[in-house]
Amino acid sequence: MPDETILEIENLKTHFFTTGGVVRAVDGVSYAVRSGETLGVVGESGCGKSVTALSILRLVASPPGRIVEGAIRFAGANLLDLTESEMEAIRGNEISMIFQEPMTSLNPLMTVGRQISEAIVLHQGLSRREAFDQAVEMLRRVHIPEPERRVHAYPHQLSGGMRQRVMIAMALSCGPKVLIADEPTTALDVTIQAQILDLMRELQERLGTAIILITHDLGVVAENADRVIVMYAGRKVEEASSKDLFESPGHPYTMGLLGSIPNLEVAAHTNSRRVRLTEIKGMVPSLADLPYGCTFAPRCGFATDKCRADYPPLVQHRPGHWISCWHADRLLGGSS
Amino acid sequence: MSVQSPDRRSGKGPAPLLEVQGLKKHFPLYKGIFSRVSGQVYAVDGVSFRIGRGETLGLVGESGCGKSTAGRTLLKLLEPTEGKIMVNGEDITDLDTAQMLPYRRQMQMIYQDPYASLNPRMSAGEIVGEPLTIHRIATPKERRERVTHLFERVGLRRELMESYPHEFSGGQRQRIGIARALALSPELIVSDEPVSALDVSIQAQIINLLMDLQDELGLSYLFVAHDLAVVEHISDRVAVMYLGRIVETTDKTSLFETPLHPYTEALLSAVPIPKYGARDRKRVILTGDVPSPIKPPPGCHFHTRCPYAFARCRHEVPVLRQALSGHWVSCHLHDDGVTLPLAKRPEA
Ligand SMILES: Nc1ncnc2c1ncn2[C@@H]1O[C@H](COP(=O)(O)OP(=O)(O)O)[C@@H](O)[C@H]1O
Ligand SMILES: Nc1ncnc2c1ncn2[C@@H]1O[C@H](COP(=O)(O)OP(=O)(O)O)[C@@H](O)[C@H]1O
Ligand code: SF4
Ligand code: SF4
Ligand SMILES: [Mg+2]
Ligand SMILES: [Mg+2]
Numbered sequence: 049m050p051d052e053t054i055l056e057i058e059n060l061k062t063h064f065f066t067t068g069g070v071v072r073a074v075d076g077v078s079y080a081v082r083s084g085e086t087l088g089v090v091g092e093s094g095c096g097k098s099v100t101a102l103s104i105l106r107l108v109a110s111p112p113g114r115i116v117e118g119a120i121r122f123a124g125a126n127l128l129d130l131t132e133s134e135m136e137a138i139r140g141n142e143i144s145m146i147f148q149e150p151m152t153s154l155n156p157l158m159t160v161g162r163q164i165s166e167a168i169v170l171h172q173g174l175s176r177r178e179a180f181d182q183a184v185e186m187l188r189r190v191h192i193p194e195p196e197r198r199v200h201a202y203p204h205q206l207s208g209g210m211r212q213r214v215m216i217a218m219a220l221s222c223g224p225k226v227l228i229a230d231e232p233t234t235a236l237d238v239t240i241q242a243q244i245l246d247l248m249r250e251l252q253e254r255l256g257t258a259i260i261l262i263t264h265d266l267g268v269v270a271e272n273a274d275r276v277i278v279m280y281a282g283r284k285v286e287e288a289s290s291k292d293l294f295e296s297p298g299h300p301y302t303m304g305l306l307g308s309i310p311n312l313e314v315a316a317h318t319n320s321r322r323v324r325l326t327e328i329k330g331m332v333p334s335l336a337d338l339p340y341g342c343t344f345a346p347r348c349g350f351a352t353d354k355c356r357a358d359y360p361p362l363v364q365h366r367p368g369h370w371i372s373c374w375h376a377d378r379l380l381g382g383s384s
Numbered sequence: 385m386s387v388q389s390p391d392r393r394s395g396k397g398p399a400p401l402l403e404v405q406g407l408k409k410h411f412p413l414y415k416g417i418f419s420r421v422s423g424q425v426y427a428v429d430g431v432s433f434r435i436g437r438g439e440t441l442g443l444v445g446e447s448g449c450g451k452s453t454a455g456r457t458l459l460k461l462l463e464p465t466e467g468k469i470m471v472n473g474e475d476i477t478d479l480d481t482a483q484m485l486p487y488r489r490q491m492q493m494i495y496q497d498p499y500a501s502l503n504p505r506m507s508a509g510e511i512v513g514e515p516l517t518i519h520r521i522a523t524p525k526e527r528r529e530r531v532t533h534l535f536e537r538v539g540l541r542r543e544l545m546e547s548y549p550h551e552f553s554g555g556q557r558q559r560i561g562i563a564r565a566l567a568l569s570p571e572l573i574v575s576d577e578p579v580s581a582l583d584v585s586i587q588a589q590i591i592n593l594l595m596d597l598q599d600e601l602g603l604s605y606l607f608v609a610h611d612l613a614v615v616e617h618i619s620d621r622v623a624v625m626y627l628g629r630i631v632e633t634t635d636k637t638s639l640f641e642t643p644l645h646p647y648t649e650a651l652l653s654a655v656p657i658p659k660y661g662a663r664d665r666k667r668v669i670l671t672g673d674v675p676s677p678i679k680p681p682p683g684c685h686f687h688t689r690c691p692y693a694f695a696r697c698r699h700e701v702p703v704l705r706q707a708l709s710g711h712w713v714s715c716h717l718h719d720d721g722v723t724l725p726l727a728k729r730p731e732a
Binding site: 092093207209210237238239240241242243245246264265266267268269270271272290291293294295304305306307308309310311312313315316317323324325326327328329331332 | 637
């Protein structure tokens with residue numbers, strides 16, 4: 049795999065200034081995506097996954113949101129320094145994004161063919177005719193049956209899975225270097241999810257697009273990501289290759305998450321009455337009122353006074369395996 | 385092989401807590417200003433199963449396959465179109481509202497979205513105590529004690545009895561829904577996607593709670609969900625639904641080890657497994673979408689997506705048969721005895 053970093057987020061802080069206080073949705077997050085890889089971003093709802101992604105494209109609603117600190121490096125520039133029109137040339141062209149619910153980003157009054165070809169006309173300066181032909185070609189590439197006919201369909205005439213295929217076609221129509229996929233399969237049934245993830249893998253192999261795959265589903269991450277970022281309460285708490293993260297997780301939150309999901313294989317072979325899932329006690333703290341020290345401490349079984357006093361720095365414990373926990377060495381079992 | 389309702393034992397022993405035979409629920413589709421019936425949604429189209437005391441039957445399948453409708457119909461929250469519902473051996477299919485009252489106490493429901501099912505103008509304590517009031521059980525003081533006890537039992541602090549639904553998190557609301565369902569000490573609880581809307585750490589709390597309550601109170605569950613891993617975890621037996629019909633049912637281990645229905649096989653291989661290396665397993669990826677229950681395909685409902693479909697599948701409906709001991713499946717591949725591994729027939 050090429051090791052070249054294509055997009056890098058540095059110490060990003062995106063806050064929302066609300067009447068209820070300052071919501072620290074993203075509070076010092078850094079991660080880098082390399083060309084051709086799939087970077088998984090996981091964490092429970094509200095931990096800042098989407099706001100981080102929207103910050104990359106500078107699409108955070110402002111007010112109340114504002115990127116208060118950090119840099120987003122792409123193709124030699126800091127995206128936060130670009131003018132709005134320079135940014136427009138990047139969105140959907142160099143970096144594109146797909147969402148959980150395609151209906152929110154598709155225009156219900158326009159055929160899918162027109163929507164795809166408009167993006168192509170806008171970014172690639174092709175004629176309408178050429179762009180339309182390319183739209184048909186894109187629908188074919190995302191395996192939509194009878195693309196010549198479906199190109200004239202309106203979004204509501206398509207199933208959820210088909211609409212997500214259209215979104216992928218549109219997102220990839222300009223050959224972006226980075227595709228941000230924010231919960232792309234969360235609204236879909238599992239057999240359709242398998243189709244869409246399969247399609248994304250196939251297209252990535254063909255086009256070499258780097259993918260940021262945002263999801264709350266650790267199974268999806270395990271099966272699709274090369275490296276993984278785990279977020280909790282607006283921060284990155286662990287980063288590792290998929291192999292390391294799933295075989296030797298080092299942060300108590302990651303361990304908790306892995307213990308709290310039923311594993312199909314294990315579940316099928318155990319008497320459920322005897323096997324309890326690991327609970328992570330309590331709830332995610334309010335981002336407007338975070339506890340002192342480690343934000344996970346109120347829910348953490350390993351918390352000590354040190355944890356409650358100071359936020360743990362992100363430390364590289366093994367090559368490429370970063371953990372933000374005072375006791376990570378002990379938890380990793382010192383077998384490095 | 386026998387062709388009967390699944391899990392019917394040799395006719396001896398006590399009747400199961402719940403038995404459903406050939407249950408159908410069709411919704412008429414209306415059209416035009418005279419509201420003529422122009423078709424039917426075959427939401428539930430002939431399902432049979434039984435649930436024993438203290439047992440959990442999981443009902444799994446993709447959205448729109450009729451899981452919720454089956455759950456609501458067997459509780460008679462919807463009038464069945466056809467079929468029979470029996471509780472402790474007594475036929476409740478045709479009972480009217482008044483006659484249903486004692487059975488309502490025995491059978492309760494938990495919903496996916498507790499928020500939508502909780503009255504926003506009632507305090508949490510009132511919500512949990514309401515079934516007791518409706519059924520005129522106990523004195524106000526005793527009710528209050530019972531509600532307090534229920535709050536503690538589901539892990540809610542008693543001070544929260546005075547709070548209103550909007551003041552609770554999703555997980556806490558689900559606990560309120562569970563406490564309310566427990567108020568009348570039911571024997572059976574139909575849980576319709578009770579953890580689907582929750583984050584995984586909260587999901588684990590609720591699943592553990594449901595299992596603890598079952599052990600403690602001897603409850604039976606019909607656990608409806610689309611997440612096969614969750615269903616396998618919590619259930620003793622699992623029934624897989626596709627377009628209004630049960631296509632396979634057996635104990636959870638057999639379902640995982642030896643799926644006999646091509647749809648079950650595909651579902652199992654589509655579930656993402658949170659383990660490194662899981663991505664390398666062999667999988668069956670289905671093509672296309674689930675067809676509409678308004679015009680289900682003829683023959684086997686699954687033939688439009690089945691990788692092994694052959695001529696007979698397109699016109700002959702496969703019957704749910706006991707193909708292996710305690711293992712029921714409806715698929716023509718096994719018409720002349722179980723054929724494993726599942727594969728395309730040479731003549732097809
Ligand atoms: N427009 C907004 N105003 C105030 N808070 C917001 C807004 N958008 C997002 N947030 C807050 O930012 C936090 C992170 O949200 P998000 O990135 O969407 O989480 P995730 O995608 O991980 O579920 C949440 O606590 C959310 O409430
Ligand atoms: N009240 C109703 N009127 C008409 N159709 C309905 C009604 N309720 C459900 N349906 C339809 O019945 C089918 C089964 O729905 P449902 O039982 O909710 O499935 P599931 O719970 O498996 O997702 C769906 O096609 C749904 O649209
Ligand atoms: S720093 Fe302490 S409280 Fe935070 S995750 Fe590590 S052990 Fe737990
Ligand atoms: S009956 Fe035919 S179409 Fe249906 S599941 Fe079996 S092989 Fe597939
Ligand atoms: Mg999000
Ligand atoms: Mg449902």
